[in-house]
Amino acid sequence: MGPEQPIPITSLEVSHMFDLENEVEIKTLVDLIDREAKVDACMQAYVEKQSKSYARVVQENLYDLIHNFDRIASKIQGKKAGADSIPFDEKISALARVQCEAYYKMGVLK
Numbered sequence: 001m002g003p004e005q006p007i008p009i010t011s012l013e014v015s016h017m018f019d020l021e022n023e024v025e026i027k028t029l030v031d032l033i034d035r036e037a038k039v040d041a042c043m044q045a046y047v048e049k050q051s052k053s054y055a056r057v058v059q060e061n062l063y064d065l066i067h068n069f070d071r072i073a074s075k076i077q078g079k080k081a082g083a084d085s086i087p088f089d090e091k092i093s094a095l096a097r098v099q100c101e102a103y104y105k106m107g108v109l110k
Contacts, residue, residue, distance in 0.1 A: 008035070008105060038109040042100035043093070050092050060084075063091040066098060 009032050050059060063086075064071040071081045103109050 011036070035104055039097075039100045039104055042103060042109055043096040046096035046099060047089075047092050050095070051089075056088065059095060060088070060091060063095055067094060 011032070014032060061072065064084075068084075071084070074081045100109070
């Protein structure tokens, strides 16, 4: 058998474990800290690069595709979508989180 792979764990799961007063292995917490550091660095780089991008409409459409599919469906059906109150910076941060979490799970982040 090879070395044991770390189990991905979110901050919310850690909080839940402490709320239940379960024992948490130190290795799991170290993996969590490593994951957060890698994902945060990835997100900062993504936001920095994408904030300067000229593909703002594409980024907003991608955000809507992931987080607000009703807006995309309305556009496809030719209906006028309602006004969006979410700032562009929040959309970029959400897209960064999705991409960086996926990269981490694939083992691409160094």
